[in-house]
Amino acid sequence: MSTKVTINRLATGVPGLDEVLGGGLPEFSFNLIAGPPGCGKTTLAHQIMFNLATPERPALFFTVLGEPPLKMLRYQQQFDFFDSEAINHSIRYINLADDTLAGDLDEVLRRIVSEVETHSPALVFVDSFRSVVLASQTQDNPNNNLPQFVQQLGMLMTTWQATTFLIGEYFTETDTNPIFTVADGLIWLRQSVQRNSMVRKLEIMKMRGQPTLPGLHTFRIATPGIKVFAPVVLSPAELPQALPINRLKMGVAQLDEMLGGGLPRGYSLLVAGPSGSGKSILAATFLAEGARNGETGVIAVFEQRPNHSQNATLSDLIRSGKVGLVDSRAPDLSIDEIVQMLLGEITRLKATRVVIDSLSGFELAVAPTFREDFRESLSRMVTALTHSGVSVLMTSELEDRYTDLRFSPYGTAFLTDAIIVQRYIEVESRLLRIMAVVKARASAHSDELRQYSIDDNGLHIGDMLPEQEGLLGGRPTRQRLSNVDG
């Protein structure tokens, strides 16, 4: 029999926050929500409060100096989580402005304690704690001992079995503020601005007794409230490839042949080629072939003029619900947000095939602050997707640089399990297209450079051009042997 205390964890109801917290918020914990003005502190507090407060477990929200309560009620009502019915029922607002103005922390503490004793709340919020601090500084009052105030508040609230949140701003992380020591949890909100883009980020700087997810996590504030994009937690062990390898048809028979019988299930495939080489058509064919076999798919488009509106097959698949579309025009996307959208669609449709068209557009859609880490982020995304069991086809714009044999920008080639390269070549005053399978991990594949063409019926792979050489240079020549003969 275990005699250790069990700490209940409260589900905050803020999407993604419980994951970042490491399994919810410890009951009776004493927390600080901090960050600069406008970063969403009051909104986060309200969302947690409306989600957790019940008539049996009521909440007290103390407004101190700062945002006038009328305005707070006015603006917080704009969020879906705000429920007028809860006010004065499971949620009670208490204004302490006058007590704070007097500047006597002992009096503020006495008021808080007396209200807590009257209402026995399970949740207590103090907004904003910063004004309590300021009040303690403005008055030359011997009773104003902030560390003592915080210490006592923390002790009293825990004893009264209340989970407490102090909301504060302007704290600097390097401050030796007494509250940092007393608090069980520090939730830090930030707005990261780079050039013309703004990304909201959240960090759990401290949460006693819990394995929180370290680092900065992006979040958005919209009408439903705050949504945190927690990174996908990967299962520790990768499942060994089942034998014999289960392969997916690509929708082009010759290409399946070149891949050694199709794309091994769960692989990530990079299709790299210059503009107009047919990458998007190949991607659409890949999804259509899946649909033909009763599979569903998801496509994420990051183009200014998305190809799916021009590709009839693809738009039919999307309309009929066989393919889910992730087409976020939200500015300043983060990788975790995109991964969540993709995984959401994959789960919804039980999809097995995923297309990302294209990585170049994807890079542009991502907020500038993430571009420096684009390769790492891309790697995380590919891993998250393939871990979920889907097969991923990504297209990548490849500038034709005939002098070198490069397969992808960003040096991402190593991230994928398979690579198909498309190129233009010049033969007899015509622009011909050739395609080759460059890589297919742990699978025999063709080494042929095959000519292909595109017409209304899609992509057709033809033969090799054995009499030509130097194809990858873009300007092949007839083989010297035949030149000599001729």
Place this chain on the structure above:
Amino acid sequence: MSTLSEESRRIVASLAHRVGPHADTASIAEAIAAILQAMDAALTPIIGQHGFVALYRRSLHLCASAHPRLAGTYESLPAAMDLIALKSVIVEQTDIDALFFGEVLLTTLYELLTTLIGPSLTARLLSGVWEPSLSDSPSQENSP
């Protein structure tokens, strides 16, 4: 808008109910002051004393501009929310004017709060102000 006028009718009914059928200006003044006090008691814990006084002042100002006939009366009141001064101004009116004054002031205050925090939250916060007195109210005010 319909909810608002419905609420206004409720305020008028509540006032009429508290005043009773054959009241003098003194009991009208008492009834108005009592409702204001109840509103104060409901709102001050949430928005603070200063917050409520500011709403009260703004309501007086709105009443004065909407009803020039009463402008002098509204403007003669002190800046702070002084119920004794308010009552002494009301008792100087005729019965009809006193009742009208009260109805306008209370509905204006209610509607002002509605523009700020919306009808449902306003109704929620002030529900206790009318409920006890209306429990046995006749429904003659809501004739179709």
